[in-house]
Amino acid sequence: MAGVPQRLRTTWREVPLARHLVLAAIGLVLVAFTLPAVGDFRATQLTELAYIALAAAGLTVLTGLNGQLSLGHGALMAVGAYTTALLLDERDAGPPLVLVVLAAVAATLAVGVVVGVAAARLHGPYLAGATLAMAVAVPGIAVHFRDQLGGEQGLRTYTPEIPGWAADAAYYLTGSDPSRSTYVAFLAWATLLLGLVLLANLARSRTGRRWAAVRDDEVAAELAGIHLGRARVSAFAVSAAAAGAAGAMLAIADRNVAPGAFNLNLSMTLVAVVVLGGLGSLTGAIIGAAVLTLLVSFGPGLGRSLGLDDLASEQVAPLVAGLVTVAVILLAPRGLAGIAQGRLAARRARRAYTSAPSSDGGSPPSSSTPAGSGSAGTSTAVSTPTGKGTP
Amino acid sequence: MLQVEGLSAGYGPITALHDVTLGADEGRITAVLGANGAGKTTLLRTVSGLHPARTGTVRLGGQDITRHSAEAMPALGMAHVPEGRGVITELTVEENLRLGGLARGRVKTADLDRVWSLFPPLDERRRAAASTLSGGERQMLVVGRALMSRPSVLLLDEPSLGLAPRIVTQIFELVRGLVREEGLAVLLVEQNARSALSVADRGVVLNLGRVVADDDAAVLAGDDQLRHAYLGF
Amino acid sequence: MQQLVNTALGGITLGMVFAAFALALVMIWRSTRIVNFAQAAMAMVTTMLALSLIERGWSYWAAFLAALATGFVLGAVIERTLVRRVEGGPELNAVILTLGLFIVLTAGAEIVFGSDYRSFPVPFSLSGTEIGGTTYALTGFDIFTVVAVLVTMGLLLALFQFTDIGLRMRAAAHQQEVARLLGVKVGRMLTLGWALAAVVGSLSGLLIGGGSLVHPHYMESVVVFGFVAAVLGGLDSPAGAVVGGLLLGVTLSFVSGYVGSGLVALAALVVLVVVLMVRPGGLFSATTARRV
Ligand SMILES: Nc1ncnc2c1ncn2[C@@H]1O[C@H](COP(=O)(O)OP(=O)(O)OP(=O)(O)O)[C@@H](O)[C@H]1O
Numbered sequence: 001m002a003g004v005p006q007r008l009r010t011t012w013r014e015v016p017l018a019r020h021l022v023l024a025a026i027g028l029v030l031v032a033f034t035l036p037a038v039g040d041f042r043a044t045q046l047t048e049l050a051y052i053a054l055a056a057a058g059l060t061v062l063t064g065l066n067g068q069l070s071l072g073h074g075a076l077m078a079v080g081a082y083t084t085a086l087l088l089d090e091r092d093a094g095p096p097l098v099l100v101v102l103a104a105v106a107a108t109l110a111v112g113v114v115v116g117v118a119a120a121r122l123h124g125p126y127l128a129g130a131t132l133a134m135a136v137a138v139p140g141i142a143v144h145f146r147d148q149l150g151g152e153q154g155l156r157t158y159t160p161e162i163p164g165w166a167a168d169a170a171y172y173l174t175g176s177d178p179s180r181s182t183y184v185a186f187l188a189w190a191t192l193l194l195g196l197v198l199l200a201n202l203a204r205s206r207t208g209r210r211w212a213a214v215r216d217d218e219v220a221a222e223l224a225g226i227h228l229g230r231a232r233v234s235a236f237a238v239s240a241a242a243a244g245a246a247g248a249m250l251a252i253a254d255r256n257v258a259p260g261a262f263n264l265n266l267s268m269t270l271v272a273v274v275v276l277g278g279l280g281s282l283t284g285a286i287i288g289a290a291v292l293t294l295l296v297s298f299g300p301g302l303g304r305s306l307g308l309d310d311l312a313s314e315q316v317a318p319l320v321a322g323l324v325t326v327a328v329i330l331l332a333p334r335g336l337a338g339i340a341q342g343r344l345a346a347r348r349a350r351r352a353y354t355s356a357p358s359s360d361g362g363s364p365p366s367s368s369t370p371a372g373s374g375s376a377g378t379s380t381a382v383s384t385p386t387g388k389g390t391p
Numbered sequence: 392m393l394q395v396e397g398l399s400a401g402y403g404p405i406t407a408l409h410d411v412t413l414g415a416d417e418g419r420i421t422a423v424l425g426a427n428g429a430g431k432t433t434l435l436r437t438v439s440g441l442h443p444a445r446t447g448t449v450r451l452g453g454q455d456i457t458r459h460s461a462e463a464m465p466a467l468g469m470a471h472v473p474e475g476r477g478v479i480t481e482l483t484v485e486e487n488l489r490l491g492g493l494a495r496g497r498v499k500t501a502d503l504d505r506v507w508s509l510f511p512p513l514d515e516r517r518r519a520a521a522s523t524l525s526g527g528e529r530q531m532l533v534v535g536r537a538l539m540s541r542p543s544v545l546l547l548d549e550p551s552l553g554l555a556p557r558i559v560t561q562i563f564e565l566v567r568g569l570v571r572e573e574g575l576a577v578l579l580v581e582q583n584a585r586s587a588l589s590v591a592d593r594g595v596v597l598n599l600g601r602v603v604a605d606d607d608a609a610v611l612a613g614d615d616q617l618r619h620a621y622l623g624f
Numbered sequence: 625m626q627q628l629v630n631t632a633l634g635g636i637t638l639g640m641v642f643a644a645f646a647l648a649l650v651m652i653w654r655s656t657r658i659v660n661f662a663q664a665a666m667a668m669v670t671t672m673l674a675l676s677l678i679e680r681g682w683s684y685w686a687a688f689l690a691a692l693a694t695g696f697v698l699g700a701v702i703e704r705t706l707v708r709r710v711e712g713g714p715e716l717n718a719v720i721l722t723l724g725l726f727i728v729l730t731a732g733a734e735i736v737f738g739s740d741y742r743s744f745p746v747p748f749s750l751s752g753t754e755i756g757g758t759t760y761a762l763t764g765f766d767i768f769t770v771v772a773v774l775v776t777m778g779l780l781l782a783l784f785q786f787t788d789i790g791l792r793m794r795a796a797a798h799q800q801e802v803a804r805l806l807g808v809k810v811g812r813m814l815t816l817g818w819a820l821a822a823v824v825g826s827l828s829g830l831l832i833g834g835g836s837l838v839h840p841h842y843m844e845s846v847v848v849f850g851f852v853a854a855v856l857g858g859l860d861s862p863a864g865a866v867v868g869g870l871l872l873g874v875t876l877s878f879v880s881g882y883v884g885s886g887l888v889a890l891a892a893l894v895v896l897v898v899v900l901m902v903r904p905g906g907l908f909s910a911t912t913a914r915r916v
C-alpha cells in the first residue's frame with residue numbers, strides 16, 4: 001500500500017526542487033485561469049504586485065539570508081528596465097521577449113557583481129548609506145545622458161504582439177481573446193514564479209547555507225572554509241538579478257521607462273515590503289507585496305473618505321507602509337510571515353508532542369522544515385549578531 | 392554603613408549570587424574575596440544598582456536603596472569604581488574628575504585641589520587626554536574621580552588588576568589613609584587575597600555566589616584550610 | 625575665471641550646509657551609534673512648517689525660530705518614543721526604523737503641506753555681490769548661511785567643551801555605564817543629543833530651502849550628501865564632518881558647473897565609495913584598517 005504514494009510523499013519532503021516546481025506549476029495554472037476573469041484594471045495591479053514581489057524576493061534573500069541591507073534595489077530595477085527599453089525601442093522589430101528579459105537580468109547581474117564587490121566590505125549603516133546614495137544617483141544618470149536614455153521623459157518601450165500560440169491557448173482555455181494587460185500580467189507572474197523557484201532552491205542549496213552562515217557568524221563561516229567576500233558578492237548578484245527581471249517587467253508593463261519611476265520611494269517601498277514580510281522569507285515577500293498593493297489600491301479611497309484631496313490621498317498608502325514598517329520593526333521584527341510561521345511552528349510542535357513519530361520511516365514532524373511555498377529558510381535576520389558600530 | 396541582606400541576583404537561568412549577607416562599616420575596609428566567577432563583580436553591580444536584585448535588600452545608612460537606580464547612587468553617597476576601572480578615555484584627566492564632582496551636583500575647587508595633592512602625577516597632566524595615562528595613573532584617576540563625589544561608601548572592583556605590586560601597595564595605602572582620616576566605608580573586591588587581607592579589616596569569602604566565610608582579616612589570613620581551599624595562597 | 629570663482633563660492637556655501645547636516649548625523653552617531661536616515665525628512669518637515677507660518681503672515685525670524693524649536697521637540701520625541709527601543713540592538717533594526725520614519729514623515733508632509741513646489745522667501749538679497757566691477761554669485765543669503773552655520777558650530781563647541789551638561793552628554797555618549805555610575809541620567813542625555821542634532825538638521829533644511837523652491841522631497845539628496853560628508857570626515861568626528869562637508873560641497877559644485885547637474889549624486893556616490901574603500905576611517909583617521 002505504502003508504495004507509490006509513500007515515495008511521492010518522501011520526494012515532496014526531501015526534494016525541494018520538485019516541491020517548488022509543482023507549487024509553481026499549480027500557481028501558474030491558477031494565474032492563467034484567474035487573470036482573464038479579473039479585468040484589465042486588476043490585471044494591471046496584479047502585474048505591479050508581481051514585479052514588486054519579485055524585486056522584494058531578491059532583496060529578502062540578500063537582507064534576510066545574507067544580512068546585507070540594500071536601499072538601492074530601485075536603482076537595480078532601473079538597470080533592468082532601461083536595458084529592456086533599449087532593446088525594445090522599435091515597433092515590431094524587437095528581439096524575442098525571452099532574450100530581452102535575459103539580457104536585462106544579465107545586465108543587472110553584472111552591475112550587481114560590481115556593486116556587490118564594494119558592498120561586501122561594508123556593513124550596517126555604511127552599507128545602507130552607500131546603497132541609498134546609489135538609489136539617489138542612478139536616476140540622475142538617465143537625466144544626464146539625455147540622447148541615449150531619454151532624459152526626464154524616459155524611453156518608450158514597444159512590447160511585441162501577443163504570440164499566436166499564446167492567444168490560441170488563452171482562447172481555448174477561457175473562451176475569449178486575451179487583452180494586452182492580461183498577457184503582460186501573465187508574463188509578470190510567470191517571471192515571478194520562475195524567479196521564486198530559482199531563489200527558493202538557491203536558498204536551500206549549499207550556496208544558500210553559505211550565505212546564512214556568513215550572516216550568522218563571519219568568523220565561524222571563515223573557519224569553515226567559506227570565502228566571505230565571494231558569498232556576499234554572489235548573494236548581491238543573485239539579488240540584483242531578481243531586481244533586474246522585476247525592472248524588465250516594469251518596463252514592459254508601463255511601456256515607458258523614466259527616471260521618475262525609480263525614485264527613492266521605490267527603493268523604500270521594497271524595504272518596507274521586505275520588512276513587512278519578515279526579512280528572509282520569500283512567502284513573506286509576496287505577502288508584503290500583496291499588502292502593499294492592496295494599500296495602494298484602497299489608500300486613496302480611504303484618504304478621500306477622510307476628506308483629503310486627490311493628491312494627498314495618494315500618500316495614504318506610503319504613510320501606512322511607513323507606519324507599518326516602524327511598527328513591525330518595534331513590535332514583531334520577524335514580520336507577517338514570522339507571525340504566521342510562529343503559529344505554524346507552535347501547532348507543529350503540539351502535534352509532534354501529541355502523536356508519536358510514525359513508524360513508516362517518515363521523519364518526526366519536529367525535524368522537518370516548514371514546507372511553506374518557497375520559504376527561504378528561517379527569517380532571523382533581524383537578530384543578526386552584527387557588532388554595534390566600530391571602535 | 393552599608394548592609395546587604397539575603398541578596399540574590401543572576402543572569403537569565405544562571406544564579407550568580409545566592410542569599411548573600413554582608414556589611415561594610417565606617418572607617419573600615421571590607422575585602423570581598425573569591426576565585427574567578429565567584430560573583431564578586433555581580434555583588435558590586437547589584438549593590439550599586441547596575442544589575443537588578445532578585446531578592447534581598449541593600450541598605451545605606453539605614454535607608455533601603457535596593458530598587459534605586461545606579462544614577463541615584465552618587466547623590467546617596469555611594470561611589471563605585473567598576474571592574475576595568477572605567478576611565479572615559481575620550482575626556483581629559485580634569486574632565487573625568489569634574490564628572491565625578493558633578494555626580495554630587497557641582498564641582499568644588501577644594502575637591503579638585505585635594506585630588507591634585509593626593510595624586511601629583513595627575514596634577515601634571517590635567518589637560519592630557521585620559522587615554523594617554525598609564526595603568527597606575529588610570530587607577531589614581533578613577534579613585535580620585537570617586538572621591539570627587541565625597542562618598543561615604545566606596546566600592547572598588549579589583550583595583551590591583553594589571554598593576555605592578557609597588558603601585559598596588561601605593562593605592563592600598565592611600566585608601567587605608569582615606570579610611571582612617573575620613574571614616575569612609577570601603578568594600579574592596581579582590582582576587583589578590585594576600586595583599587587585600589593585609590590592608591583590610593574584615594574579609595568576606597565568596598564561592599560560587601555564596602558567602603563561605605566572614606571574619607576579621609587576620610583570622611582569615613591565619614586559617615590555612617580556608618586559604619588553601621578558596622584563596623589560593 | 626569668474627565662473628571658477630562663482631563655482632567655488634557656491635561650493636563653499638553648499639558645503640557649509642552639508643557640514644551642518646553632517647554634523648547632526650555625527651552627533652547622533654557618536655551618542656547612539658545610529659545613522660539617522662530620517663534626518664533629512666525631519667528637517668524637511670520643520671522647514672515646510674516654517675514656510676507655512678510665513679505664508680500665514682509670520683515674520684521670517686519667528687518662523688525660523690519656530691522651525692528650530694519644532695526640530696528640537698521632534699528629535700526628542702523620536703528618540704524617546706521610538707529610537708530608544710532599538711538602541712544597542714541589531715544595527716539593521718535601527719537602520720530600518722529610521723528609514724520607516726523617513727517614509728512616514730515624507731508621506732505625512734505631502735498630506736499635510738501638499739506636494740507643490742513653493743518658493744521660500746528670505747529677508748536677504750538673492751542677487752550677487754559686486755566687487756571691483758565684477759559681480760560674484762555670493763548673495764546676502766549665502767553670507768547669512770555661512771555665518772549661521774559658523775555660529776551654530778561655535779555654540780555647539782562651547783556647549784560640549786565648556787558646560788557641565790555638555791560634559792555629561794559626552795560622558796553618556798562614550799561610556800554609558802560609567803556615566804550612570806557618576807550620576808549622569810544617560811537616557812536624558814541621549815534624548816537631548818537627538819534633540820540638538822535635529823535642531824542643527826533643521827537649520828540646514830532652512831538654509832537649503834531658503835530663497836529657493838521647497839517641497840516634501842527637496843531634502844532627499846541632502847541625506848546622501850550629508851552622509852557622504854560625515855563619512856568623509858570619519859563619522860565620529862565633528863571637525864571631520866565640517867571639513868568633509870566643505871570638501872564635498874566644493875566638489876559637487878564643480879561637478880554641477882562643469883559636468884552636469886544630473887551627475888551630482890553620482891559624483892557623491894563615487895566619492896563615498898572611494899573613501900570607504902581607501903580610507904574607511906575617514907580622511908583624517910590615523911588608522912586605515914577599520915571595519916565599515
Ligand atoms: N553578563 C553576564 N551574563 C551571563 N553570565 C554572567 C554575566 N556576568 C557574569 N556572569 C556569570 O556570573 C558569575 C559571576 O560572575 P562575576 O563577574 O560576578 O564573577 P567575579 O567574581 O567578578 O569574577 P572575576 O574575578 O573573574 O572578575 C559567573 O559564573 C559568570 O559567568
Ligand SMILES: [Mg+2]
Pocket residue numbers: 431432433474
Ligand atoms: Mg569580577
